[in-house]
Amino acid sequence: MTGGLRLGVNIDHVATVRNARGAGYPDPVRAALLAAEAGADGITAHLREDRRHITDDDIARLSAELPVPLNLEMAATDEMLAVALRHRPHAACIVPEKREERTTEGGLDAAGQFDHLAPMVAILGRAGVRVSLFIEPAAEQVDAARRLGAPVVELHTGRYCHLDGAARSDELRRIVDAAALAAKNGIESHAGHGLTFDNVAAIAAIPQLAELNIGHFLIGEAIFDGLGAVVARMRALMDMAR
Ligand code: PXP
Numbered sequence: 001m002t003g004g005l006r007l008g009v010n011i012d013h014v015a016t017v018r019n020a021r022g023a024g025y026p027d028p029v030r031a032a033l034l035a036a037e038a039g040a041d042g043i044t045a046h047l048r049e050d051r052r053h054i055t056d057d058d059i060a061r062l063s064a065e066l067p068v069p070l071n072l073e074m075a076a077t078d079e080m081l082a083v084a085l086r087h088r089p090h091a092a093c094i095v096p097e098k099r100e101e102r103t104t105e106g107g108l109d110a111a112g113q114f115d116h117l118a119p120m121v122a123i124l125g126r127a128g129v130r131v132s133l134f135i136e137p138a139a140e141q142v143d144a145a146r147r148l149g150a151p152v153v154e155l156h157t158g159r160y161c162h163l164d165g166a167a168r169s170d171e172l173r174r175i176v177d178a179a180a181l182a183a184k185n186g187i188e189s190h191a192g193h194g195l196t197f198d199n200v201a202a203i204a205a206i207p208q209l210a211e212l213n214i215g216h217f218l219i220g221e222a223i224f225d226g227l228g229a230v231v232a233r234m235r236a237l238m239d240m241a242r
Contacts, residue, residue, distance in 0.1 A: 005204055005238050006041035008071055008192075009231060010215025015053035017219075028054065029061045031219075031227055036068045038231035042090070044213045046073035047083060049097060056083065063087040071213065073134075076113070076120055084129055091130040093154055093190075093213075094120065107136035107156040110144035121148045132190060137171075137178035146185045153182050154190040154213065157203055161194030172202055179208040197221075197237060204241035212238065 014028040032043040043066055045054045062070050069090030074080035075097035084092045094117065096108045110117060110133050117133070124131045132152035135141035136159075145153045155178050160171040179189040191203055192213035204212065214234060221230045 005209060005242060006211040007039065007231070007235055007238060008042040008044045008190075008211055008213040009035040009040040009218060010044040010046070010073075010192075010213055011035065011219070012044075012046050012053045013216055013219040015055070015058060019053060028058050029065055032062060032066060034227050035218075035231050036066065038228040039235040040068060040231055042069040042071055042211070044071040044073060044093070044215065046095070047080065049075060049077065049079070059083065059087055063089065071132075076108075076117055081120055081123065084124060085127055088127055088129055091132060091152070092124055093132040093134050093152075095134040105158070107138075107141060108134050109141075110135050110148060110150075111140050114144055114148065117148055121150055125149065125151075135178075137174040139178070139181055142178055142181045142185065142187065145182070145187060150187065152188045152190060153178075154192055154211075155179060155209075156193050157191050157195060158193040160203070161196070161199050175203065176206055179206050183208040197233065200234065200237055201241045204238040 011028040011031045014026050014031040018026055045062060047054050047059055071091040071093055072084055072089040073093045073095050074084060076094050094108060121131050130152060131150050132154050133145050133150045134154045134156060137155045142153060155175050160168060160175060163171055182189045188210050189208050190211040190213060191209050195212060195214045196217040218230050218234060
């Protein structure tokens with residue numbers, strides 16, 4: 001890690017390609033090892049309820065083989081809590097999950113789901129798993145994370161990435177403000193969703209952010225340049241923004 005900003009590489013979509021043919025390749029664990037070698041500080045994987053990409057076996061192998069920390073993205077369900085307690089990843093990022101969505105479309109309503117999330121955050125914390133909540137960059141969500149005792153929030157950058165012009169600047173301001181508010185409350189901030197070579201600099205420059213989690217773009221771009229080169233370039237762009 002350099003510049004104080006970690007890069008977590010999300011390898012879900014290596015598994016998407018594998019599962020498209022039901023074959024044993026490409027192997028997401030091999031991709032994770034390569035990403036780590038190329039400068040990723042951690043690996044992120046989302047075990048979805050419908051197992052559309054990452055499988056239980058992938059999580060078991062990642063837990064056993066990774067030389068860098070594993071960040072397990074999980075819905076707030078009893079099934080996923082059991083998986084997290086079985087493998088005890090370095091970190092667990094609680095995300096909202098809707099079966100019919102193509103990707104994680106919005107942030108977790110940490111304020112609205114307070115009573116459901118409170119025991120989960122506490123159990124994971126007691127098990128030594130660093131809990132993060134994937135939230136919209138909004139003061140009420142940061143405040144709910146504080147009340148829940150979550151040590152980390154991951155700020156959803158999806159809207160920022162999809163907007164342009166003044167609307168994008170407004171959304172960037174919300175992310176900047178949310179990261180500052182989190183820091184004021186002793187919460188570490190991460191960010192992710194939709195980040196690319198073209199839009200990462202403004203996010204990477206936010207001084208309170210400690211980690212970016214990036215997946216879909218990197219795996220797609222790897223088709224053209226190779227995963228090692230693409231991870232190394234993202235790492236360099238993040239460092240240059242600091
Ligand atoms: N962070 C979280 C919490 C996510 O759910 C995802 C998508 O799985 C990402 C980061 C990575 O987003 P993308 O694949 O668009 O880079």
